[in-house]
Amino acid sequence: MSEFEPKIVAFVCNWCTYAGADLTGTSRIKYASNVKIVRFPCTGRIDFMLLLKAFSEGADGIIVSGCHPNDCHYTSGNFHARRRWLIFRSLLNFLGIDVTRIQFTWVSAAEGAKWAEIVNSTVTKVRELGPYTEYRKAADYVASQEKEVFNG
């Protein structure tokens, strides 16, 4: 059996982290290829439902990243996002969803090296945690029910 390769989805802001990740590439810094980057106008735009959708569609880990506080292109998007994440994280933890699989970070456009470090450390952590089948099982609930009904 081949080694488990974690699937990581990164939700990043256009102005800082996306540019930062671009810098990682132009600086020729190598980092894990497990990450799929989704670009958003701002961290304030990252709906919490997107994180849940990522998990139910097969992500094993999630990175959410944007501009450092006070650096937001839209002045306050990241401040609002920070509050939302705090509440969301606490709620997920209360529900027993594994919040250690979600990495929240600030990566500026100049921090190409930090981006590589974040991705690598997240991949290592999620590799240790293994695939997040627990949550996906909930998603498979309807399919498994139907199987039970039709197979007697």
Added chain:
Amino acid sequence: MVDTMMEEKATASTKVFSSELSQKVAGLLQSGDVQLAIGYEKGTKRPRPCFISETDDADKLIFDEHCTGNLAVYLTKKELIGDSKVAVTASYFALRSILRLLTENQVKLEKLVVLTVTSEGKLIQFETAEDIAAYIKSTPVPAREDDKVLLEKLNAMTREERWAFWSDELSKCFKCYACRAACPMCYCTKCIVEENRPQWIQPWASTLGNIEWHINRAMHMTGRCSDCGACGSACPLDLPVHLLSKKIVEEVSESFGMDANDTLQGGNALSTYKPEDKETFIK
């Protein structure tokens, strides 16, 4: 004709009502100050909401510590209220909700007569929002022991146990949306579960869809929930869904220093921010 009318009026005004509250509401209805009164009447098991527009019916009204349903939920129902001025007998948590609805511009105080009865049996009519705020601040929060016990039990569990607990509980939910209907803050005319472009939440009942729905409901209550527990008591399966928003109420007060009673100052917890908000979880 005029005589009989006069006579009827005279009998109504001399009618003896069983409580101060009934008398007050009868007076309000008779003088035409309000056209509708929302209160509690005796129910089969526990008190139930009643809607009174006739003076004589005011005698049905009761108010005690068993009147826990949140009557503020009816105040945003246009089909019920219309243009009329309404008297409402509000429990402790309903008062919190009314304050919230006032700050969110969903009700107008000049269209409301807010009444409550203290634990000593004293009838209070509130004049201003500040009066309501002062009253709920000075009155002890009604304790709900069952919730406290279950919350402590859940907090003591490991993450895996909590997941097992919640995925099992929420897998039973069949999306009747009684929790939404019972909540005074769920007044949106189009809810996210009815949104289908994109379809955020599966409309049928499945564990995942149910979990997603309850996460959404709790998130949308952030900083607005009065912690009345009406969603949980409305649940036909007795799922403890109110604990999700209760957890958030605690988190909001702990992390942002916003108390559920501080509804008059500051905005919604999620539409305001402070540069110094805690970010220990961010790398």
